[in-house]
Amino acid sequence: MQRAIKVTVNGKEYEREVEPRMLLVHFLREELGLTGTHIGCETTVCGACTVMLEGHTVKSCTVLAVQANGKNLETIESVASDGDLHPIQEGFWNEHGLQCGFCTPGMIMSVKQLLGDNPNPSRDEIRHAIEGNLCRCTGYQHIVKSVESAAKAMVQE
Amino acid sequence: MATTTTPTTKGFVGKRVRRTEDPRLITGTATYVDDVTRPGMLYAAVLRSPYASARISSISIEKAASLPGVSAVYTGEDVKAVGPVPCAGSMPTLRVPHHKILAQDRVYYVGHPVAAVVAIDRYVAQDAVDQIEVEYEPTECVADPEKALESDAVRVHPEYDDNVAFTFHAEGGDTDAAFAAADVVVSERVTVPRLAPSPMETRGVVAEYDEGTEELLVYSSTQIPHLLKTQLAVQLSLPENHVRVIAPEVGGGFGSKCNVWAEEALTCFAAMDLKQPIKWIENRRESINVVAHGRGHVDHLEMAASKDGTITALRFKILQDIGGHHQLLTPIIPTLAVIMIPGLYKIKNFTADLTGVFTNLPPTDLYRGAGRPEATYVLERVVDKLADKLEMDPAELRLKNFPAADEFPFETATGLSYDSGDYAKAFNIALENVGYDSFLKKQEKARSKGRLLGLGISTYGEVCAFGPSPALPAGGWESATVRVEATGKVTVMSGASPHGQGGETAYSQLAADALGVPMEDVVVIHGDTGKVHWGVGTFGSRGTAIGGTAVHLALEDIVAKGKKYAAHILNASLDSIQFNQGIFSSNEVEEKLTFQELALEAAVAQKLPPDTEPGLSATRFFEPPNFAFPFGAHICTVEVDGDTGQVEILRYIAVDDIGNVINPMLVDGQLHGGVAQGLGPAFLEEVVFSEDGQLLTGTFMDYAIPKAKDMPWIESERTVTPSPVNPLGAKGVGEAGTIGSLPAFVNAVVDALSHMGVEHIDIPMTPQKVWNLINERSQS
């Protein structure tokens, strides 16, 4: 049994028929082709699937596509605008905040939320804010530096 | 503040250049294997055994096969003709049980693949997996390597008369005599639990068979696309030149994707059978369950020394848990522990006895560090014990046993030739950075107030940059091709297969410097056997030292050929041609030639020098004459909370020497990540099975990898001792942090509790374990 849903993703409206059991992350990746959002665990632990739902980060492996009906979503694909990288992306690039890059889109979405809420976080607050995002490559130190550098750039803007 | 150079200025090697691979990764536009779609693509899912040991009496697929959307269900019978999963071990005593891509009549471990479904989407595929009816006759199992060796243990493979997978013995000097003459002997037994490598991207495969060209195209999240191509051709009886393997963006490997997996051949088999593209993506539970675990050791080390602290001999016993069968390198991995057991110390005598034992558990194999973390861990534990026994300062004891800087190349009792080093220098910097003497005073003061402070030292060495071909089952060389396009753009093709290390950036730095072109003019291609013709892969910290050297050699050839063109075109003698910052010139003539102009000349071949072929490209293979041997010292200080058993890392100091460095920023990243994978097992990570072989840590809730809050700030510094074994002078950095960190943490916690008589605590040191110990000791 399919259900019709209507969502706005990255400013664009989509209407689709989906199975009620379809996870939001699969909907984004497979129905809409937005493969920047990754799947690392499917059990709400790793944060690779983090997107914004109505302006708040959610793990899209734990939301059903039908639950997003009528809602507004933002994914990693919307973070850079017109080819200009967002300061958070610049921060990750400049400070080597990624290696394999698999955790990175989710990480950037969580950092977006953090810096929206707290433009000048301490190292401890940064680490706390990304606790729901696992990275196996970096040991997190360069991610912390990336966030610091992004925060600085954004305050200066 | 770190500064990064944007890739527009000259002179990139040695600088903190930001990565060329990052733009696609930070914008979500990179293509990992699960992002690949092909027209008409179907999805596969695998049914796995719920028992650690069982006979399969029947499999009924009717229900599954009749579900709408299901294209095929395969069992062991269907894939009988597919060749076995390969094992590259070759020791004379090695037993290699049959290892088909789906279980035949028996299963050997929980997670053993039993059947596979192909369906219209991943949901239906999983539905169908749940509908396959398998009748098992569970049999007794053994899920503990020590128990598996007992004489009455049930046999994992009934065709063998015990569970010994192989034995391996090595020795050097006269160990018995050294022990007989020793003033002191100390020993320790340590367990190193199984670890789940856990790259954030699980394994995945997309396979497509083109009936017209009879080409099999395989996307796999692998570290070794070239070796996989050969193996798939063998397993599927295809001509090798009809197989193309692409490793697209790979989301971390850490050794776990340096393997040839049943699911790879299985997905290909199905794609050929159904003549439709098929995708298989592993889920996290499967990844933790069946992706070959690292470690799985019980190690025992005995150390003989004289009163003055000279370590004279080692007796090393390793029990390696193999699991139900071998993967590609399973039996080889623990031999790396054997050869590195002397660590950084001048120990003339040793014996090592390694026993690999089958258990009803998933296979073990390569994981970051591979044998070397285990060796370093037990060695550094025992060195601390020796210091204790001799009442000698553990730092002094270590310094006393290092070879001096002028003793290199240093021949070890295990038959290695350490290439270069100054061990005392790196260690002394680490001691200085941590403020060794003042910490000891602080510790004493704290102790008198009931606070538990500890300092742990780990001085480590490793063998890497694998390696001379005779030492590796599939060759240890690497290849590179540099092709200069007519427009002067440069394409570098490498047989290495970086997957997060930043190889594209490092190779671009080399090319930009050698050819005097901007970095953005360089494109690095790797991980595609259709584009890169030869390769071994990325593992064993070889990407720079071996892969980078091949690139370097090809670049040298380009310059040499370029000079020939330049001499001819400029009408000057070859000897007079200079190439500097992208300009060919000669003191004999005024005229100059840019690299781009020359590239065009080479392509259009209007003024071809005599005896010179058109074009400007070069292919080189680098065969290393020896391994390289990075080293360093990691020091960790901790405070243990006596009320909760929680360990807080106060400071983490690392001084590493990995030879010459192409990009310090990438090296820092590798070290941090390496340390995280050494510290994870120190206090968090352990794959746990019940006595009947059931996996108890099947999600990231139970198998805890470090989170941001678990990691200390790493204060990292480097000394530079170039390696003489390759022209770049590079050693390798991928595994150093993982090898150095674990013993530093463990030694620190043991030190914090040593006044209570604590001599050892097995990892992972969970708060509960530490608290129990403190509690026991304070009651007794």
Ligand code: FES
């Ligand atoms: S995939 Fe959603 S949290 Fe891991």
Ligand code: FES
């Ligand atoms: S960069 Fe690889 S998991 Fe974070």
